[in-house]
Amino acid sequence: MSSSVFIFGASGYIGLGVTLAMRRAGYQVYGMIRNAKHSATLIQNEIEPIVASSFEDVQQVANILASCSIIIDAVGFNPKLSPIVLEAALRAGRDRTQNGKLAHYAPLFIFTSGIMTYGDTSSTGRRPVDETIKPRPQTMKGRSSTSSADVTNMKEREDYEDKVLASSCASLKTTVIRPGFVYGGQGRRDMRWSWVHIDDLAEGYVAVVRAPRSVVGGQLYNLAAPNDNPTYEELRTAMAKAQGRKEKIEYKEAVGDTPSRWDTDSIINPAKAMNELGWRPRHVGFIEEIDTYYKAWAAHKDAQKAAK
Numbered sequence: 001m002s003s004s005v006f007i008f009g010a011s012g013y014i015g016l017g018v019t020l021a022m023r024r025a026g027y028q029v030y031g032m033i034r035n036a037k038h039s040a041t042l043i044q045n046e047i048e049p050i051v052a053s054s055f056e057d058v059q060q061v062a063n064i065l066a067s068c069s070i071i072i073d074a075v076g077f078n079p080k081l082s083p084i085v086l087e088a089a090l091r092a093g094r095d096r097t098q099n100g101k102l103a104h105y106a107p108l109f110i111f112t113s114g115i116m117t118y119g120d121t122s123s124t125g126r127r128p129v130d131e132t133i134k135p136r137p138q139t140m141k142g143r144s145s146t147s148s149a150d151v152t153n154m155k156e157r158e159d160y161e162d163k164v165l166a167s168s169c170a171s172l173k174t175t176v177i178r179p180g181f182v183y184g185g186q187g188r189r190d191m192r193w194s195w196v197h198i199d200d201l202a203e204g205y206v207a208v209v210r211a212p213r214s215v216v217g218g219q220l221y222n223l224a225a226p227n228d229n230p231t232y233e234e235l236r237t238a239m240a241k242a243q244g245r246k247e248k249i250e251y252k253e254a255v256g257d258t259p260s261r262w263d264t265d266s267i268i269n270p271a272k273a274m275n276e277l278g279w280r281p282r283h284v285g286f287i288e289e290i291d292t293y294y295k296a297w298a299a300h301k302d303a304q305k306a307a308k
Helices: 013-024 036-044 058-067 081-097 154-166 198-210 232-242 271-277 290-307
Strands: 004-008 028-033 048-051 070-073 108-112 139-141 151-153 173-179 219-223
Touching: 004 013, 004 058, 013 028, 013 198, 028 036, 028 058, 036 048, 058 081, 070 081, 081 108, 081 154, 108 154, 108 198, 151 154, 154 173, 154 219, 173 198, 198 219, 198 271, 219 271, 232 290
Parallel strands: 004 028, 004 070, 028 048, 070 108, 108 173, 173 219
Antiparallel strands: 139 151
16 A cells, blocks of 8 residues: 555544554554554554644645544544534645645545444344444533533534544545444443454544545445443453452432433444445454453553553
């Protein structure tokens, strides 16, 4: 591969996984980060780090963006930042294509969203939802990796997804990815969420960028391991066992009209990515290998403590 990739949020959990996968796939990769302490990790993995005090200051990388055929927003939705990144990608596309006259040079822009946009999927009878299902986003209590707010309006994120997809044009092709995910916290014992291993997710991004622009332009893809959607109780019990303790689980009901982030089902169908892109998750599942994941997490925490 000779194409260049620019990734916003290259040191984040998803961002770093995608960054490393792109380099393994042979791309030249620029990784934008907000803290210079992450530079060494990127350099050691053959990534060109670009340190910015704020991702809002994208003008400083305008020339690099215009040289890249792939631009990835791995930060996730931020009402203030996300539109700035999209506009920077649109400007880069106009520069590369002479305002759309040379459409064959149009870069691909990928926005990283999430499955919570769908809202509660239990209304489908726990059948996984695909990209043709209109989301029913909710205002939800609980912080996420992409928002420090205690209440998140998922409708804003859905609206931004629509804006990204509607921006696909002769000078910029756009794609939205909704990864499966789950975080800890309180929730009902029977709630389910889709999972995807970070390496499988990252390979999904590679599959998108390798596909013809005519296939992925203006498209939305769910990326999660099929049938890997254990209940909240199964997750907490398995994690406690891996830690060698007996879990005491307390369940909290939603208060008022605003549900807890963990008080809804979110199960997605990744068949579109599998059929159109040939994407295949390789990991057997979170519960099945939880001992391995816990040991890896604990070792990482120990290394962080030792480094301080």
